[in-house]
Each structure stands twice: as C-alpha cells, then as structure tokens.
Amino acid sequence: MLRRFIELEEAIRATIALVDRNLPVLTGEEWKTCKEVCNILSPFEEMTNSMSGEKYMTGSAAIVVTRCLKGVCERFARNSTFSAATEKVVSLLRRGLTDRFGNIEKIIPLAICTLLDSRYKHHVFQDDSALSAAKTFLENLTIEMIEKNPSEQHSGGSCTSRSSVTIPFRNAPSAWGILDEIMGDKQPQASPISRAKKEIESYFQDDVLPRRDDDGNSSNVLNWWKTFRHIYPNLVKIFRIICNIVATSVPCERIFSKAGNLISEKRTRLPSEKIELILFLNANLESSDQ
Numbered sequence: 167m168l169r170r171f172i173e174l175e176e177a178i179r180a181t182i183a184l185v186d187r188n189l190p191v192l193t194g195e196e197w198k199t200c201k202e203v204c205n206i207l208s209p210f211e212e213m214t215n216s217m218s219g220e221k222y223m224t225g226s227a228a229i230v231v232t233r234c235l236k237g238v239c240e241r242f243a244r245n246s247t248f249s250a251a252t253e254k255v256v257s258l259l260r261r262g263l264t265d266r267f268g269n270i271e272k273i274i275p276l277a278i279c280t281l282l283d284s285r286y287k288h289h290v291f292q293d294d295s296a297l298s299a300a301k302t303f304l305e306n307l308t309i310e311m312i313e314k315n316p317s318e319q320h321s322g323g324s325c326t327s328r329s330s331v332t333i334p335f336r337n338a339p340s341a342w343g344i345l346d347e348i349m350g351d352k353q354p355q356a357s358p359i360s361r362a363k364k365e366i367e368s369y370f371q372d373d374v375l376p377r378r379d380d381d382g383n384s385s386n387v388l389n390w391w392k393t394f395r396h397i398y399p400n401l402v403k404i405f406r407i408i409c410n411i412v413a414t415s416v417p418c419e420r421i422f423s424k425a426g427n428l429i430s431e432k433r434t435r436l437p438s439e440k441i442e443l444i445l446f447l448n449a450n451l452e453s454s455d456q
Contacts, residue, residue: 168204172197195249202252206259209238218416223387225411226283228276230290232267239263271296274303275411282405284375284390301366304404308362311400362400369398421445 171178175197182189192200213231217224239260242248248256271277271293277300280286291297356364372394375385395402412418424445429436436444 168200168207172201172204199249199251202248203255206242206252206255209235210259217414220412220417220420222384223279223283223409224413225276226279226286226387226409228413229270229280230286232263232270233290233292236260236263272299274300275408276413278304278307278404279409279411282401282409283387284372285377285385285387287370287374289374305359305362305366307404308366308400309358311403312358312361365398365400369401421449424448 182191213235217227217231239256242256243253243260271291277291277296280290281288281300281304288297288301291300375387375390377385379385391398391402391405425441428441428444
C-alpha cells in the first residue's frame, strides 16, 4: 500500500490540490516518513514471501529468517538520518522480533531442521547452548536409527561369499580366505554411539551447499540429500521424518480459501468426501495438468 502510494505521489498531490474539499494534506516530512517505512518493511516483505512457499522447505529457514531480520533492524537502528516516527517503527519491529522469536533456536524441531539443511547446518546459530542441545538431540536420534537397523553395517563379508562361489573346487582352501581370517579379528566393531558421532561430524565438516546455484536459482536441498543419502544413511532418515515441517500457516490458508471458492450457495450439495478429493487434486496436480 505504501509503495503504491509513493509511486503516485505527484498524482495524489495534484488531485488533492484540485479537489474542492477539506482533505488532509501530507507534509514533506510525512512523505519522507512513508518512503523510509516502505524501505524498512521491504526486507520483511521479502522474507514473508520466501516463507509463504509450499513447494520447498520452510521449517529450516525459520531460525535463519529471524536472525537475518534482527540483523537488518540493528542496521536500521544505527541509521541516524531517520525521522522520529521511522525510528519508532524500527524499535517496535526489533522488540517484536525479540519478544516473539527470542527463543526460536531452542525449539528442537526447528533447530534439527536447520542443522540438516545443508545450506545452513550449525553456522547460523547464535545461542551456543541451544546449538549444543540440538546437536545432542540429533545424536540421540541417529543412535536410535542405528539401533533400529543393526544389520546395516559397513561389512566386507559379501566379497568373501561372492568369491567362494567362483572357486572351482569347494574343498580346496582359498588364499583370500586366509586373509579374511587374518583381518576378520582386526575389523573394529563400532558402537552405535561412535557411528552416530562419526556420521554427524562428517556431515558438519562437509562443504555447505550454496544458497544459489550457478543459474541464480535457489539450491535444491532435497536433491543434495538424494545425492548423499548413501554417505549419511541415518541422517537422511531423520531428514525425511522431521524436515518436512511447514513454518507458516499460509499453505493451509490457501486451501481454506480454495474451499470457499469451491463451496458456494449454488454448490451446497457436494459431499465432504468429494470436496476433500477435489481440494487434494487441486493442491497436488501440476498446473499444466489442471
């Protein structure tokens, strides 16, 4: 609204001057304030649009967006050229972010989502205690995943079984079998705890996925995990379970609005099952197929 108002400043000034009635007239200082507030709200609009998507991950960006907006407000607060009204807006925005999202890093599900987002990992946390708690929780989840699937071990026994099939004389000793007997006792039996720590440490030490690809588009975290799913087999399972969190209610509200367009006074006899199916198809079919 403010942006459109500013774009039409000359037309508004001319119209108010020609209209024969007592309309309130904005002063030059008030026009300046409108432009300043518009600039201040621009980063919030950018982040709001980003968090309102439904075709990509948003839960992992909640902590990131909060920190970025706090940083923007801190920079605005250091600007001494703003009017008094604009400074008050900046102060209220900073206070709102602190009051509403001051402990967002301590929300474990969102923290895990951020840790498992290969674009952010642990680099975006400010609260060390919250980061430590999130890492501990992630480690416990990884240990549970390993204990649930004890058969998924990194073993080299399959090579022995395949080679034994190719031996022409089954009663003849295998030279490689002697080596397997020698090395069998030397293979370390890693515990679930050590395996979990090793996998998590390797993940954090791996390169961070750039936020933009070479074409300037947002990087696809799902494709990254698809590529590295064999390197981090237990973390990818946790990623599938937790990292589908939707950070906002915007997608739900869109479906609610679509339901309002579907059900009208002339279409009141649609059964609830039919309405549910229509909304499901509308939300999941590609636009070219609708």
